[in-house]
Structure formats: structure tokens, C-alpha cells
Amino acid sequence: MIGDVLVVVGVGGMGEAIARRLGSGRPVVLADHDDARLQALASAMRRQGHDVRDHAVDVSDRGSVRDLAQFAAGLGPVTAVAHTAGLSPAQASAERIAAVDLVGMAISLDEFGEVIAPGGAGIYIASIAGHIFRDAVDSATAATFATAPAEDLAEVGLLSMPDVPADLARAMTYGYAKRANQIRVQAQAPRWGDRGARVNSISPGVVATPMGWDEYEAEFAHDAYKSMVNDNAAGRFGTAEDVAAAADFLLDNTKASFISGVDLLVDGGTLAGIGTGRVSMGPAETSA
Template identity: 40%
Template sequence: MSTSDVVVITGAGGMGTAVARRIGSGRTVLLADAFPDHLDRAVAALRAEGYRVLGRVTDIADRTSVNELAEAATAAGRPTAVVHTAGVSAATSTVARILEVDLAGTAYVIDAFEQLAVPGLSVVCVASMAGHYAQLSPAAERALAIAPADELLTLDVVTSLGDDPVAAYIVAKRANQVRVQAAALAYNRRGARINTISPGVVSTAMAEAEQRSASGEQMMAMLDACGIGRTGTPAEIAEAAAFLTGPDSRYITGTDLLVDGGQAAWLRWHRPR
């Protein structure tokens, strides 16, 4: 029996399960989430639809837990794609949790799968359009890009954030983007690739919570102002992930794909000053 191709997906929410449905057919899906009940429901739903799914409880904020996920992927077969959708939002989390999960956790994922990368592997980290809001110095961006993962939470650009969850989220997501850019060289040397996707407002449970937050009205108004007039869907993010993990993107690595309905472009060129 030939070795199964393995797709690793972190986050068993709407975005993660949409990715599983889009790229999981005929492969082993290793689905990871921090919440066992949530994970079990997603695994059961996907299995009922005919997918071969393994569930693994994983705390992205714990380096050991992430390393064990990478090892489990190798044990299950030949990892061909990793799509990291797990994260927390500014509307529902503390600054500390945002930095632990969205900043350090993503760095742990990048490091863990680099060590086990085989030729043909494609890793996609879901960042955010919010990363394009960041106004950081070149020195701060360089530190976020190349500092050892275990030192990220001690960087000046991080410790100076105070108690503003939105600022923490923006810095964390910018760090995801630049860290993937910096990691592309090591992945290339292993015959593998790594990119980010930066969604705008996508219709997930997390986005619904954000819409009910203090900044939610402004966020939804931006969708009208930029002309798109609607939120994105998890399936649209899954299509982007399918492209970046598929054969048509073999020459694409170390870059960010905005999937935001034009919101970042509107912010840069048309937002009233």
C-alpha cells in the first residue's frame, strides 16, 4: 500500500473545515484544534462526508504541542500541505492570548514544519488584512521576521503594545507575513514552499463576534466603502489555500495573497484622511 498524502489543517472552525473539504479528498486530513469537543464535532462531520480524518488536540501556543503535531503528520504519511487557520481575534481575546497564539504560535508552526519539510510540501499560514495596517519601523519588522520564536514575546515592539488588543492583533498578523517571507529561504532549500493568505472580513463565528464588538460597525462600513458590499466566505479562502498548496503555484513562495474584497487597497488609496 502506498504512503498516504497528508494534509494538516489547524483550526476546526468554518475556515479550517472549508479547507479540509476543498483539498482533503483522497488524502489523510490531520485536523488540529485546541478544544476537544469542537474538534470531535468537525472530525465526525467530515468523516460522515467520506473524508479520512484524524483529529489531534493541539495548543498552537505551546511549542511542544505544535512539534508533536508535525511528528504526527509524518507518522500518518507524507505531508504535502499544511494550512494554519487557527487563531484568536482582537474582539474576543486578551493581548496576552493574541500574542501567544497568533504571534508565537504561528512562529512555532513555521519552525516545526520546516524541520520536517519534504520536497513538494506547501505551507500556508492564514494571516489577516490587518497586517497591512501595521506601521512599523524596518528594525521592528526585521526583529519580528527573524528573531528566534521563543524570543518574540520579549521584543520591544511587542512589550510596548500595552493593553490594546487591536494593536496586538495588527502586529501579530504583520509578523506572520514577514516571518513567512523570511522563512521561504529555508523552505526552498528543502524543496518546499511557504506563503500567507490575508483574508478580509470572512463569514465565520469569529467574524460574527468581531461584528458585535466596538469596532464592528466600522469594519462592516468598510465593506461598503471599498465597493465589495459583502463579507467573504470560508469557501473563498479555501480556494486560495487550494491554489497555494496545489501544482499551479510551484513558483510562488515567501509572499502574501490578499483575499479581502479590495479593503486594503481602499484603505491605502481612498480612505478619507
């Protein structure tokens, strides 16, 4: 099959939902570090009629991401990139969260910014945590997040927390990383625009994916997550399909052709609830 290429980096719940929603009738490149998960989804989608290529990637390694971008570009014009790869505080160390969620996303923006086709678009998954941490990031740090080389970002004070409990260190690193994602996408939008392309971020609230459940059930943040789900305006978990619908809109160069460099909050009104006190973050206020 020859056609515009969709690349999905990270094949967890959100990545799978995006691939299925947007993948019909076009080449789809699925990429992940977890080979078993990658092969399972690729095989299932092929059996359902999709033109799928799988490609292993370590988003924290520039060479690996560059190989992926070049592989995708070799199949045809890359017109849609959905970067969903990430680790949560319940899943990894602060160092690994910084490597994947912060450095990895910045590398992906760089490398796919070199191959994205005119008329194409990218979406990068951030988090409501980035909004919660907005005031914690001063202007100097924000400028560094926007402009520093990707591989240097993990050194921006995120891991220098020797007196902070491990749970809180992971949560703080995650929050700073997701704020950095929002800032970095905005900063990269003009560069993508030079190629006639757009790029935006999406910040989900608590979404009922395996990662979302890991966070919801983590003891150190359970009360906050329970309120974020039960007390938001929608009164429910988000779904991977909610995020895929937002990605579908932002990647559509007819519906969203004048939208670039923005963050779309897909949280069922959770942040609004935090602002009014309806959603209670309790002692875990900076660990969403």
C-alpha cells in the same frame, strides 16, 4: 489510506472550508485546542467519507506543535499544511493573542518546516490588519519579527502598553502579530525551499466566520468593520470558501510552483478602498 497528508491547524470556519475543499482522497490531520469543536468536525467528515485523524494541539507550546508535526509525518509525506489558528481582539487578551497569533504561528513554521515533504507547501493565515499596520512596524522590529526565536517574539514591545485602553491594546497586538506573520513567512521561505517546499501567507479581509462576526459586532470597531464590508470593491463579506479557494491555489504545486514567500490579500478590494478613502476606518483605523 496511504497518501500525501494534509494538515489543518485550527478548525474554525476557514480551517473547515480548507479541509473539506482539499481533503478528499487523502489522509487529513485536523488539529485544534478546542476539543469539542475538533471532535465535531472530525466526526462529521468521517461520516462523509474522509480519512480524518484528530490531534489536540496548543500552538503556543513548541512541544505540542512538534508532537503534531511528527504525528502527521508518521502517516505519510506531509505535502500540505494550512495553519488557520488564531484569536481576534474581540476574543482574547493581548497576551493570549500574542501567544497564539504571533508565537504560535512562528513555532508552527519552525516545526512543519522540519517535516514538510519535497514538493509540499504551507499556507499561514495572516490578516488585512498586517497590511494596515505595515507602516507602524519599523525596520528594526521587522528584522526581529523575521529572525528572533519564536518564543521571544511576544517580548517585542507588543504587550508594553500600560497607558493604552484594553480594547486598543488587543487590537494593536493583533495588528502587529499579523504583520509579523507576513514577515515571518517571507523570511522562512528560503528554509522551506531547502527542502523543496514552498510557504506563503494569506491575508483575508472581513470574513463571515464566527470570528469575523465577533469582530464585526464588537462595539469598539463596528463602524470600521461595517465600512470594510459594505464599501469594499466586492460589496460583501468574504466567505470561508473564498479563503479556501486561495489556499487551494497556493498549495497546488502545479499551479503555484513558482510562488513562495508572498502574502496573498483576499479582501474583496478592502485595502484598495482604504487607500482611496472609499472604505472609512474612522477612529478604529488600527483595529482591523
